[in-house]
Amino acid sequence: MSVQAKGVTSKLKKTEGDPDVAAAVRKWKSKRGSLIMILHEIQNSRGYVPRDVAIYLSRELGVPLARIYEALTFYHYFKLQPPGKAVISVCTGTACYLKGSQALVEEFSRETGAAVGASTGDKMFHLQCVRCVGCCGLAPVAIVNGKTYGRLTPPDVKKIVHEWREHFAEKP
Numbered sequence: 011m012s013v014q015a016k017g018v019t020s021k022l023k024k025t026e027g028d029p030d031v032a033a034a035v036r037k038w039k040s041k042r043g044s045l046i047m048i049l050h051e052i053q054n055s056r057g058y059v060p061r062d063v064a065i066y067l068s069r070e071l072g073v074p075l076a077r078i079y080e081a082l083t084f085y086h087y088f089k090l091q092p093p094g095k096a097v098i099s100v101c102t103g104t105a106c107y108l109k110g111s112q113a114l115v116e117e118f119s120r121e122t123g124a125a126v127g128a129s130t131g132d133k134m135f136h137l138q139c140v141r142c143v144g145c146c147g148l149a150p151v152a153i154v155n156g157k158t159y160g161r162l163t164p165p166d167v168k169k170i171v172h173e174w175r176e177h178f179a180e181k182p
């Protein structure tokens with residue numbers, strides 16, 4: 011297997027393990043208009059629709075990849091590139107809200123300097139609130155670039171932001 015093919019395969023494996031992608035597919039797969047609804051959920055949770063997710067959806071839904079990109083490029087709402095290096099999605103669905111997600115949103119905003127729905131000036135962080143990402147048992151939840159953090163408290167936020175700063179310092 012080529013290095014490139016290995017890279018795609020490992021990204022697809024990672025995509026299959028992403029709770030937000032898997033939850034969106036489970037929720038909408040058998041319904042009409044499922045593709046657009048799933049793309050909306052991915053856009054909401056990630057801030058954009060990554061290529062490996064589009065390939066995964068093509069396979070899971072049996073929809074040609076070209077048709078997925080037709081939809082992605084037709085609607086201005088969808089983004090193909092991340093709005094920040096790290097897209098922080100804080101779930102404000104009911105279960106997370108009841109367990110204190112609002113305090114997490116404020117803490118993420120304070121730690122990164124990004125307002126909700128906006129990116130930092132250096133485009134390192136983008137902060138957004140999303141609806142239920144399908145893992146209420148872990149509430150309150152935040153997802154950063156597809157990595158899920160559960161049962162969060164405000165003091166955890168500082169560590170997460172630090173972790174991602176370090177990550178980008180090592181792999182700019």
Ligand code: FES
Pocket residue numbers: 101102103104105106107141142143144145146147149150151
């Ligand atoms: S409400 Fe946050 S994961 Fe369901």
